[in-house]
Amino acid sequence: MDELDKKIISVINSNICEPNGYQATIKQALYIKKKNANFYKVAIIIICCSIFISSVAYASYYIKNMFNNREGVETAINNNYIINGSGEYQTSNNISIKANNILMDDYNLDINFDVKCEEELDIHNIEFQSILITDEENRIIYAKGSKILTEFIEKNKLNIEEGNFNEKYINSGASSKVHNTQKGKVQLIYNLTTDTMKYPKSKKIFCRLENIVIDNQLYKGIWCIEENMPDSFQNRQTYTYQIVDNTYEEIKEIKMETYITGTNISIILEKNNDNNEEILRILKELEKENSSNEVAKTEEYEGHLVSKAYKEYMMLINPINNVYIENSNKERFYITKNTSANGELLGEEKDGILKYTDTLDLTIYDSTDTLTLHFEYNKKQYDIRLIRNQ
Numbered sequence: 001m002d003e004l005d006k007k008i009i010s011v012i013n014s015n016i017c018e019p020n021g022y023q024a025t026i027k028q029a030l031y032i033k034k035k036n037a038n039f040y041k042v043a044i045i046i047i048c049c050s051i052f053i054s055s056v057a058y059a060s061y062y063i064k065n066m067f068n069n070r071e072g073v074e075t076a077i078n079n080n081y082i083i084n085g086s087g088e089y090q091t092s093n094n095i096s097i098k099a100n101n102i103l104m105d106d107y108n109l110d111i112n113f114d115v116k117c118e119e120e121l122d123i124h125n126i127e128f129q130s131i132l133i134t135d136e137e138n139r140i141i142y143a144k145g146s147k148i149l150t151e152f153i154e155k156n157k158l159n160i161e162e163g164n165f166n167e168k169y170i171n172s173g174a175s176s177k178v179h180n181t182q183k184g185k186v187q188l189i190y191n192l193t194t195d196t197m198k199y200p201k202s203k204k205i206f207c208r209l210e211n212i213v214i215d216n217q218l219y220k221g222i223w224c225i226e227e228n229m230p231d232s233f234q235n236r237q238t239y240t241y242q243i244v245d246n247t248y249e250e251i252k253e254i255k256m257e258t259y260i261t262g263t264n265i266s267i268i269l270e271k272n273n274d275n276n277e278e279i280l281r282i283l284k285e286l287e288k289e290n291s292s293n294e295v296a297k298t299e300e301y302e303g304h305l306v307s308k309a310y311k312e313y314m315m316l317i318n319p320i321n322n323v324y325i326e327n328s329n330k331e332r333f334y335i336t337k338n339t340s341a342n343g344e345l346l347g348e349e350k351d352g353i354l355k356y357t358d359t360l361d362l363t364i365y366d367s368t369d370t371l372t373l374h375f376e377y378n379k380k381q382y383d384i385r386l387i388r389n390q
Contacts, residue, residue, distance in 0.1 A: 073103065073261050085101065086098070098113070099111055110192070113189070116184060117185070123185075124215055125178065126213065127212070128213075129210060130208075131143070131190075132149060135204060136204045137200070139169070139200050140168065140170065174190060174191070176188060204229060240256065251267070254266070272378055289307055296308075326372045367388070
């Protein structure tokens with residue numbers, strides 16, 4: 001990596017609120033290469049400059065890749081639905097932490113923490129040992145660690161028991177990942193989701209972080225981060241939809257809710273007769289394929305070329321396929337990647353029904369008064385028109 005490469009990376013990793021810094025860095029980088037210009041690299045710098053002048057463009061280009069890499073998140077960011085943190089580091093045991101970016105809607109809370117160590121460590125893995133995220137009404141948005149949760153409940157005299165979730169104690173799932181590792185500095189991104197209840201429209205959130213593990217070494221400390229939530233988070237909207245007219249007898253119910261970063265759907269329909277004989281037949285074909293050195297992969301299934309027998313098998317055990325929503329502008333929105341709700345299929349034997357839930361990339365920014373839900377069930381095409389509830 002030459003000196004100009006390092007300057008490019010320095011620009012990308014710098015604080016977006018410092019346009020003068022970008023100008024100075026770019027001028028310096030251009031001067032370094034003045035006598036032996038590599039126009040490709042110069043073009044990259046110019047492009048980066050134009051991207052980073054706009055905070056929205058920056059967020060779309062950079063933050064989307066941290067926050068689940070979801071199309072719905074990108075749409076929200078492009079509509080200014082994201083905040084930068086206050087910029088103040090909290091320091092404990094020579095480690096400083098702040099919140100860089102936050103995105104919160106009804107079903108997602110994404111926080112990008114910036115972590116700095118006085119010691120220039122080569123950081124590969126990092127995690128907080130205990131986390132508690134609450135708001136101004138002492139609602140518990142996320143808790144990791146029994147001790148930190150119990151202390152908060154007792155201190156605030158809350159009528160809450162660990163594991164008994166309700167509107168004051170949200171059942172959040174969490175995932176985290178390390179991003180943009182440098183010497184002694186790293187970004188740690190937490191993606192929180194909830195399926196059973198909505199996140200509150202909080203005015204403030206408080207993050208209490210206790211102890212941090214860096215490459216299997218424990219560093220004790222307490223970091224308390226407080227962030228104000230903007231009006232756009234507090235006043236966020238959701239839209240619900242209902243079927244205009246149902247011409248399919250087997251479809252019993254469809255629920256659809258569109259929010260800031262996506263759309264949740266629930267389809268309840270009559271379960272078809274078991275296909276055990278058909279499945280056994282296809283399994284025998286798959287067994288033959290496995291024993292063969294050459295298998296013709298001519299069919300497309302979920303973006304991959306597969307054999308005909310494999311596709312038939314997958315469509316039998318996953319009878320709902322090719323799901324997408326189309327708005328009035330003829331734009332199509334497909335199943336979201338990286339969500340906990342993807343493709344959940346529940347068969348209720350007692351009532352002879354099948355329930356399918358999923359999340360799609362349609363957001364409130366793309367929604368229209370009428371939508372059409374398209375999917376295949378056991379190779380039969382369904383096109384269902386829905387209208388927004390007022």
